Amino acid sequence: MKSARPGSERELQRLIIDAVRAEMPVEVLGAGTKRNIGRPVNAGLAITTASLRGVTLYEPTELVMGARAGTPLADIEERLAVKGQMLAFEPIDLGPVLGGAAGSGTIGAVFATNLSGSRRVMSGGARDHLLGIEAITGAGQAFRGGGRVMKNVTGYDLCRAVCGSWGTLAVMTSVIFKVLPRPERTGTLIFLGLDDTSAIEALCAALGTPFEVSGAIHLQAPLAARLKHAGLAATQKAVTAVRIETFESSLRYRLDRLKEALRAFGEIHELDDASSLAFWKELRQLSVLQGNAAPLWRISTAPRSGPTVVAAIARYMECRAFYDWSGGLIWAEVLDTADAGAGDVRRVIASHGGHATLVRAAPAVRAGIDVFQPLEPDLDAITRGIKAVFDPADILNRGRLLANL
Amino acid sequence: MLVNVLPPPDRAVVSRRDAIAKDLARLVAPGGVIADEDGRRAFETDGLSAYRCMPLAVVLPRSTEEVSRVLKYAHENGITVIPRGAGTSLCGGALPAEDAIVIGVSRMNRVLDVDLENRTARVETGITNLGISGAVQPHGFFYAPDPSSQLACTLAGNIAMNSGGAHCLKYGVTTNNVLGIKMVLVDGRVVEIGGAHLDASGYDLLGLIIGSEGQFGIVTEATVRILRAAEAARPMLLGFDSSEIAGRCVSAIIASGIIPVAIEFMDKPAIHVCEAFAKAGYPLDVEALLIVEVEGSEEEISTLLARIVDIAKPFKPRGVRVSQSAEESAAIWRGRKSAFGALGRISDYFCMDGTIPLGRLPEVLVRIGEICTGHGLKVANIFHAGDGNLHPLILFNANDADQLRRAEQAGADILKLCVEVGGCLTGEHGVGVEKRDLMPSQFTSGELALQMRIKTVFDPQWLLNPHKVFPLEGREIEHQAWEH
Ligand SMILES: Cc1cc2nc3c(=O)[nH]c(=O)nc-3n(C[C@H](O)[C@H](O)[C@H](O)COP(=O)(O)OP(=O)(O)OC[C@H]3O[C@@H](n4cnc5c(N)ncnc54)[C@H](O)[C@@H]3O)c2cc1C
Numbered sequence: 001m002k003s004a005r006p007g008s009e010r011e012l013q014r015l016i017i018d019a020v021r022a023e024m025p026v027e028v029l030g031a032g033t034k035r036n037i038g039r040p041v042n043a044g045l046a047i048t049t050a051s052l053r054g055v056t057l058y059e060p061t062e063l064v065m066g067a068r069a070g071t072p073l074a075d076i077e078e079r080l081a082v083k084g085q086m087l088a089f090e091p092i093d094l095g096p097v098l099g100g101a102a103g104s105g106t107i108g109a110v111f112a113t114n115l116s117g118s119r120r121v122m123s124g125g126a127r128d129h130l131l132g133i134e135a136i137t138g139a140g141q142a143f144r145g146g147g148r149v150m151k152n153v154t155g156y157d158l159c160r161a162v163c164g165s166w167g168t169l170a171v172m173t174s175v176i177f178k179v180l181p182r183p184e185r186t187g188t189l190i191f192l193g194l195d196d197t198s199a200i201e202a203l204c205a206a207l208g209t210p211f212e213v214s215g216a217i218h219l220q221a222p223l224a225a226r227l228k229h230a231g232l233a234a235t236q237k238a239v240t241a242v243r244i245e246t247f248e249s250s251l252r253y254r255l256d257r258l259k260e261a262l263r264a265f266g267e268i269h270e271l272d273d274a275s276s277l278a279f280w281k282e283l284r285q286l287s288v289l290q291g292n293a294a295p296l297w298r299i300s301t302a303p304r305s306g307p308t309v310v311a312a313i314a315r316y317m318e319c320r321a322f323y324d325w326s327g328g329l330i331w332a333e334v335l336d337t338a339d340a341g342a343g344d345v346r347r348v349i350a351s352h353g354g355h356a357t358l359v360r361a362a363p364a365v366r367a368g369i370d371v372f373q374p375l376e377p378d379l380d381a382i383t384r385g386i387k388a389v390f391d392p393a394d395i396l397n398r399g400r401l402l403a404n405l
Numbered sequence: 406m407l408v409n410v411l412p413p414p415d416r417a418v419v420s421r422r423d424a425i426a427k428d429l430a431r432l433v434a435p436g437g438v439i440a441d442e443d444g445r446r447a448f449e450t451d452g453l454s455a456y457r458c459m460p461l462a463v464v465l466p467r468s469t470e471e472v473s474r475v476l477k478y479a480h481e482n483g484i485t486v487i488p489r490g491a492g493t494s495l496c497g498g499a500l501p502a503e504d505a506i507v508i509g510v511s512r513m514n515r516v517l518d519v520d521l522e523n524r525t526a527r528v529e530t531g532i533t534n535l536g537i538s539g540a541v542q543p544h545g546f547f548y549a550p551d552p553s554s555q556l557a558c559t560l561a562g563n564i565a566m567n568s569g570g571a572h573c574l575k576y577g578v579t580t581n582n583v584l585g586i587k588m589v590l591v592d593g594r595v596v597e598i599g600g601a602h603l604d605a606s607g608y609d610l611l612g613l614i615i616g617s618e619g620q621f622g623i624v625t626e627a628t629v630r631i632l633r634a635a636e637a638a639r640p641m642l643l644g645f646d647s648s649e650i651a652g653r654c655v656s657a658i659i660a661s662g663i664i665p666v667a668i669e670f671m672d673k674p675a676i677h678v679c680e681a682f683a684k685a686g687y688p689l690d691v692e693a694l695l696i697v698e699v700e701g702s703e704e705e706i707s708t709l710l711a712r713i714v715d716i717a718k719p720f721k722p723r724g725v726r727v728s729q730s731a732e733e734s735a736a737i738w739r740g741r742k743s744a745f746g747a748l749g750r751i752s753d754y755f756c757m758d759g760t761i762p763l764g765r766l767p768e769v770l771v772r773i774g775e776i777c778t779g780h781g782l783k784v785a786n787i788f789h790a791g792d793g794n795l796h797p798l799i800l801f802n803a804n805d806a807d808q809l810r811r812a813e814q815a816g817a818d819i820l821k822l823c824v825e826v827g828g829c830l831t832g833e834h835g836v837g838v839e840k841r842d843l844m845p846s847q848f849t850s851g852e853l854a855l856q857m858r859i860k861t862v863f864d865p866q867w868l869l870n871p872h873k874v875f876p877l878e879g880r881e882i883e884h885q886a887w888e889h
Contacts, residue, residue, distance in 0.1 A: 061763065062659075062763045063659060063664075120603060121603075149760040149829055151573070153616050153833055156616065156856045159612075181663075181664065182662075204523070207524060208524065208633050210633050247705075250701065300604050304520075304522050328523075353600050354602045372607065373606040373607065379607070386862055389858040
C-alpha cells in the first residue's frame with residue numbers, strides 16, 4: 001500500500017479528489033495507534049494527518065482550544081497544563097493495549113473515535129466537548145461544522161455526525177474543542193474485595209450523591225493484580241474506586257460525606273492526591289489490559305446491567321472485566337477463540353441493551369466478524385444513507401465500521 | 406411579514422381539507438383532530454408571533470402508534486407535516502403552512518420510567534421541560550437543561566432545537582443530556598436510537614437528530630440523564646460601571662479555575678425592566694449586572710463566593726449582594742427568567758440569539774448599540790455570559806410596519822456581526838424561518854448542500870417542516886442534484 005503524509009489541507013484535499021477519480025480506497029490515519037481496531041481496511045493508499053500539526057487557537061478564559069488534526073494529544077495536554085487546564089473527558093490512550101507506544105495519538109483521532117475516559121460520567125464524552133471541525137469529505141469537499149463558540153445550533157450538528165465515525169465520513173483537518181480548569185485536588189476512595197454486583201451498586205450510589213464523583217471503576221481481582229500501584233496489586237483483591245476532584249477547601253468534606261454515604265458497602269481506604277493521580281493515569285492507559293494479546297471487548301450498557309452482562313458472558317467463556325462509568329462501560333478480556341466469542345457476546349448484549357466492539361483481536365478474527373455492533377435494519381439504512389452523503393464513492397476506510405460500508 | 410416566508414401552498418391539498426380531516430380522524434382516538442377554524446387558530450403561530458399561518462389541520466396524537474399512522478398517511482398522500490411541541494419557538498420553528506398538517510405531541514406527556522440507579526428517566530416527549538425535573542425532584546434529582554421557557558416548552562421542542570438554559574455553563578445543553586430516543590420516520594416506521602448507555606454504536610445519529618428542527622422525524626419518547634442536585638445553590642449579584650468591565654470580570658472568574666453553574670448578564674435597560682416586573686432587588690444605578698451562581702454545601706458556597714468577590718475586586722463591582730435565603734435566590738432568578746415576559750409587557754421585541762467569542766464582548770455590545778440606534782430603535786441585552794450566547798432584545802412597535810421592517814433589519818445586522826467576529830447565528834433558539842435566509846452568511850453553498858443532503862436521507866420528499874432552516878432559493882437545484 002502507498003502512503004501519503006500531506007503537509008497542507010489543500011494537499012490532502014487533492015489526494016482525496018485523485019483517489020475518487022482513480023476509485024482507490026483510502027485508509028485514514030492519525031498516528032496510526034488505533035489502526036488495528038475495526039475490520040481490516042483494504043486500501044490502496046494510506047493518508048495520515050500526522051503532518052498537519054499545531055495549536056491554532058487557545059483562549060484559556062473562553063475555555064476553547066483549536067488544533068490541526070495531526071497534533072499529538074501529548075502536545076495538547078502539555079499546552080493546557082501550563083494554564084492549569086485539561087481535556088475534561090480524559091481521552092483514553094489505547095496505544096499500549098494494542099501493542100504500541102503510549103502517548104503518541106493525535107487529537108483528530110481522539111474525536112474520530114470518540115473514546116472517553118473515566119471522567120465521562122461527570123463531564124461528558126469527547127463528542128460533548130467538540131465545538132467545531134474542518135474536514136474533507138470522501139468526495140473531496142472541504143467543509144466546516146460547528147465553530148469556536150460554546151453554544152451553536154446553527155444548522156445540523158455535523159461535528160457530532162463526524163465525531164466517532166472512525167474516519168469513514170470525512171477526514172478532519174482541524175478541530176476546535178472545549179477545555180476546562182484542572183481540579184485543585186484529587187482524592188480516591190477504595191473498596192477491596194467487593195463482588196461485581198455490590199461494587200456496581202456502590203458506584204451507582206456514589207454517583208447518586210451530590211458530591212460530584214468524577215470517576216467510578218471496578219476491577220475484578222485478576223485485573224487488579226496487574227495494577228502498577230504496588231500496594232493495591234498486592235492485595236490480590238478486586239478494587240473498586242471512586243474519585244472526587246475539587247477545590248482544596250472542599251476535598252476533605254466531600255470525601256468524608258461520601259464515606260458516610262457508602263459505609264454499608266464495607267471498609268473504605270483512601271489514596272492521597274499523588275497516588276490518586278497516578279492511579280487514574282494508569283487507568284487512562286488501561287494498564288491492567290496491557291501486555292497480552294487476548295481478545296478485548298468494549299461494551300457500553302446501562303450501569304446496573306454491567307454485572308449481569310459480564311456474568312452472562314462468563315457463562316460462555318473465561319472473562320476478566322474492568323468496569324468504568326459506574327458499570328456502564330465494560331472492558332472485557334476473554335479467552336482467545338476463533339471468533340473472540342462474538343456470537344455469545346452479541347447474544348448477551350441483545351438481551352440486555354447496549355453495544356459491543358471488539359477492540360483487540362488478530363486480523364483474521366476481525367476480518368471474519370462484525371467488530372462494531374451490527375445495526376438494526378432501519379438504522380443500518382440511515383447509516384448507509386449518511387455514508388453516501390459524505391463519501392459517495394465509498395473510499396474512506398471502506399469496510400472498517402460495517403461490512404460493505 | 407408573511408411575504409416570501411412560505412412558498413405558495415398546494416391548492417389541491419388545501420381544497421381537500423374536509424376529506425383529509427375525516428381520514429385523519431379515523432387514524433387517531435376521538436378528539437385527536439382539530440379542523441375547525443377557531444381550533445386551528447390556536448396553532449397559527451409560535452413564540453415568534455410576527456409570523457402567522459393557519460394550518461390545514463392539527464392532530465394531537467396520544468401514542469407513538471398514532472403518530473406513526475398519521476405520518477404514514479401524510480407520506481402516502483404527499484402532505485407536508487409540521488411537528489409541534491408547546492409552540493414557544495422563538496425562530497418560527499413551529500410555524501405552520503396552509504397545506505400542512507400540524508402534529509403536536511403535547512398530549513403525550515407521561516413519565517414512563519424513573520431509574521435512579523442508572524440516573525435516567527424515560528418520558529414521552531410532550532412532557533414539559535420542568536415536568537421532568539418535577540418527576541425526579543422528590544428523589545433529589547433534576548434534569549439539567551433549563552430554558553427560561555421551561556414551564557411551558559416540551560422536551561420534544563428542546564430536542565428539536567438542542568435548547569440550552571442558564572445552567573448550561575456547567576451541565577451542558579440538550580444534546581449533552583439525552584441518551585436515547587424513539588422517533589417516527591417520515592413514512593411511519595418507528596426507530597429507537599441510543600438507550601440508557603452513554604455512547605452511540607456506529608454514527609452518532611442521536612447527535613445529528615438533536616437540533617435538526619423537526620426535519621428528520623417526530624420524536625415521541627426519550628431517555629434523558631438525570632443528575633443528583635447539589636446540596637445547595639446560591640446566586641450573587643455583581644453590578645458594574647460598564648458592560649465592558651462586567652465582561653472582563655467574567656473572563657477573570659473563568660481564568661481563575663472556577664466554573665460557576667451560571668453567569669448571567671443584563672445591561673441597564675434589561676435590569677430596569679426586570680426589576681420593575683419581579684422586584685428581585687437588582688441595583689438600578691449600575692450599567693451592567695452579573696448573576697453568578699455556585700453550588701455545593703453551604704460552606705463550599707461561602708468559600709467560592711468569597712473567592713469570586715476577591716476576583717471581582719479589581720473591576721470595582723457595585724451593589725454586590727449574596728443571596729441570604731431561598732426566597733431571595735428565587736427572586737433573583739425569577740427576575741432573570743421572566744425577562745422576556747417582562748419586556749413583552751412594555752414593548753414588542755425580537756429576541757436575537759447569536760453567540761460570540763467572549764473576548765469580543767465589549768466591542769460587540771458597542772456595535773449592537775450602534776446598529777439599533779442606526780435603525781432608530783432601542784435594545785436591551787440579556788445573556789448567558791459564561792458561554793457568549795447573546796440575547797439582544799430589539800424593541801419595536803408591531804403595529805408600525807416601518808418599525809417592524811427596521812427591527813428585522815437590525816436583527817439581521819446583529820447576527821451577521823456575531824458571525825463576523827467568529828461566532829454564529831444562533832446559540833440555542835434555532836434557525837427556523839427567522840434566520841433561514843441568513844444561513845449563507847455563515848455557511849458556503851457547498852456546506853448548505855451537504856446539510857440538505859442529510860435531510861434527504863431522512864426525508865427524501867422534504868415533507869417534514871420543509872420551509873425552515875435553509876433558504877428557499879437554490880434548494881431546487883440541490884434537490885435535483887441529489888435525486889439524480
Ligand atoms: C419566554 C421564552 C423564553 C425562552 N427561553 C429559552 C432559553 O432560555 N433557552 C432556549 O434554548 N430556548 C428558549 N426559548 C425558546 C423555546 O422555548 C425553545 O426553542 C423550546 O425548545 C421550544 O419548545 P416547544 O415545545 O415550545 O417547541 P415548539 O415551539 O412547538 O417547536 C420547536 C421546534 O421543534 C419541532 N418539534 C416539536 N415537536 C417535535 C417532535 N416531537 N419531533 C420533532 N420535532 C419537533 C418543531 O417543528 C419546531 O421546529 C424561549 C422561548 C420563550 C417564549
